[in-house]
Amino acid sequence: KIALMLQECGADLINCSAGIYETGLNCIEPASYADGWRIYLAEAIREKVSIPVVAGGIIRKPAMAEKIIAEQKADFVFLGRSLLADSQWVNKAWRGDSEAVRPCILCNNCIGSHYQGRSISCTVNPAAGREGDLIVRHYGGESLVETVVAGGGPAGMHAAIALRRRGIPAVLYERSPVLGGMLNWAALPPHKERIQEFKDYLIRELYLSGTEVILGHSFGEEECWSRRPGYIIMATGSAATKPSIEGWDEQFCWLLPDVYQQGRQISDSRVLIIGGGSNGCELADYLLSYNNQIIIVEEKDIIAHNMERKNRRALLERLAKGQVVLRKKSRVVKIEPGQVLIQDSQGNAENIGVEMVLAAVGFAAGDGLLESIPAQFRHHIHIIGDAAGPAGIKEALLQGEMAADSIARQIQCPIEKR
Ligand SMILES: Cc1cc2nc3c(=O)[nH]c(=O)nc-3n(C[C@H](O)[C@H](O)[C@H](O)COP(=O)(O)O)c2cc1C
Ligand code: SF4
Missing domain, CATH: 3.50.50.60 (FAD/NAD(P)-binding domain)
Structure with a gap:
């Protein structure tokens, strides 16, 4: 009824969002909501009106947007968080490269920062809200200085990708046979499965970036001498803290x-x-x-x-x-x-x-890797992610990006010559 009244009053288009801040979870949904759950609202309104109808709400994948339009459930779709997670979402969809879309994980840290009066930011996209500062400066050709990234969790993978985007050779060592670090279990609780998609995205980007990936192998003193890296990024994560309580018995x-x-x-x-x-x-x-x-x-x-x-x-x-x-x-x-x-x-x-x-x-940082690095190589170490102090995915990625940026600046303008 309201949609028809709006049309009669001269509305050009109806955007079918849902809820207001006071109505609870519907307006900026948490991860427990399914992708595209609101589309039925647009579909129902479109059946009644003749003006264009816009559908949206947790549209994360180009295929879903395409399907909504193809099935005539709406005339347009809108994207909110998907564009914070990946400002190139539309361009990637346009060129048919959906797998390259960095997926929003519905953590809601973006709106969380906003509520706290801080500027907008995104867990999976360090550049969101920092577009003017985080400008990728390419080395201008392939640098001869190699960087070793120790650790294949989110911080290490993102750092390697960020290095490669700047034209810096990167080799990543991961001591376990699989990439992902804590993302492997962070995706297990209910409604956290979108973290698995983000992990898959990072792994794909890592391999596409041309990073040399060495799995099942720890980086240590021996590798330092054989590789002689110009820089080392330590992203070796953290370990769960064991509480000191009388009677702790590992059997139960x-x-x-x-x-x-x-x-x-x-x-x-x-x-x-x-x-x-x-x-x-x-x-x-x-x-x-x-x-x-x-x-x-x-x-x-x-x-x-x-x-x-x-x-x-x-x-x-x-x-x-x-x-x-x-x-x-x-x-x-x-x-x-x-x-x-x-x-x-x-x-x-x-x-x-x-x-x-x-x-x-809680978790405690560090696993003794720093001590195994010979003194000659310690001047150019960046410690990032949980290895620097347990935080979260957002901090891990941002620190990976900043480490790569800092290395790129030093390669272009070595510290000694400044
Ligand atoms: C950071 C942020 C700010 C938002 N601000 C508003 C707002 O001011 N008014 C509004 O109606 N919806 C607002 N929304 C809700 C969006 O318009 C949208 O309905 C919601 O995020 C679901 O779409 P999405 O899954 O594509 O993000 C906001 C969402 C986010 C993430
Ligand atoms: S902060 Fe979280 S919910 Fe917001 S856009 Fe980024 S990944 Fe999505």
């Missing part, structure tokens, strides 16, 4: 990465998770799929405090639906087979019966 006490590698073995169990930050809560969400009963113990009085608020709200709703018990302002003081002693901030203690204890209490 696991760290977060252990769970994602062997998680399917935890089912139909009573599980206590130490740490109610975003990692602990997403782990609970993941384990709910395997019919576990879950208790989260968090020292703060807030759960998932470090998450963007729309995705946080959707996650907390799922945890509530899964009857996850939240024990805030509490900590685990002792673990025994079959039970855990927890204590709240008032000093009240309680024994809770559990079968598994899982820890999601």
Whole structure:
């Protein structure tokens, strides 16, 4: 009815968005929403009016946009976050190179920054909001100075791609047989599968960039002498922190990465998770799929405090639906087979019966690689990503970009001559 009234009043076009800030999650949807979920709105309106109708909302892939138009569900599509993630989305779609589109992962950090009064930025696209600053200066031919990137997670892969875009030879060492680092398990919790697409995108770009990729091989002193790199970018990630709690027993006490590698073995169990930050809560969400009963113990009085608020709200709703018990302002003081002693901030203690204890209490940087680098090569080391201090995908990529930019500037104008 409203659409017809708008048409009658002289509207030239109707853009079918959904919701306002006050209506909750619909207007800038978190990752739990499916791609293209709003299209039915445009389709229904288009059946009634004769003016053009625009559809949009989580259109991430050119094929989906194409299909909406081909099936006459809308006359146009709009893109919001997809263009923040990749300003060249339309050009890539136009030339039929959909695989080259850098996919939005629906983390909502863009709108999160906006809410915090900061300028716009994007997790997967370091150039978003920095278009004037992050101008890629090509070396102007192939540089003779090689850079070694140690680590094939998001920071290392992005750094290598950024180096190659500047004409700098890059060789990437990854000690495991696969690329991706923490992206491999970050994509596992419910609704995080778009991270897998982003990982695939990075791997594709890495190989297309011409980076020499060496898998299953650690970079160390020996490789330093044989390669003699001009620069080293250390992107060796971080390791999960083990809590120092009396009774920790690896038979039934696991760290977060252990769970994602062997998680399917935890089912139909009573599980206590130490740490109610975003990692602990997403782990609970993941384990709910395997019919576990879950208790989260968090020292703060807030759960998932470090998450963007729309995705946080959707996650907390799922945890509530899964009857996850939240024990805030509490900590685990002792673990025994079959039970855990927890204590709240008032000093009240309680024994809770559990079968598994899982820890999601953070990550610590570094794995000793720096010490293995001979002194001659240490002047030109950049430490990026979690190796510099655990942060997130956004920081990892930005630091990779900045390291490549800094190396490119030094090659063009060596520090000694400045
Ligand atoms: C950073 C950002 C700012 C937005 N600001 C507005 C706004 O001011 N008014 C509005 O109606 N929608 C706004 N939106 C919502 C978008 O118009 C769009 O409906 C939504 O992001 C879903 O489309 P997408 O998946 O293509 O991003 C904003 C979205 C983002 C990501
Ligand atoms: S910040 Fe996240 S949600 Fe926003 S455009 Fe980038 S990837 Fe998408």
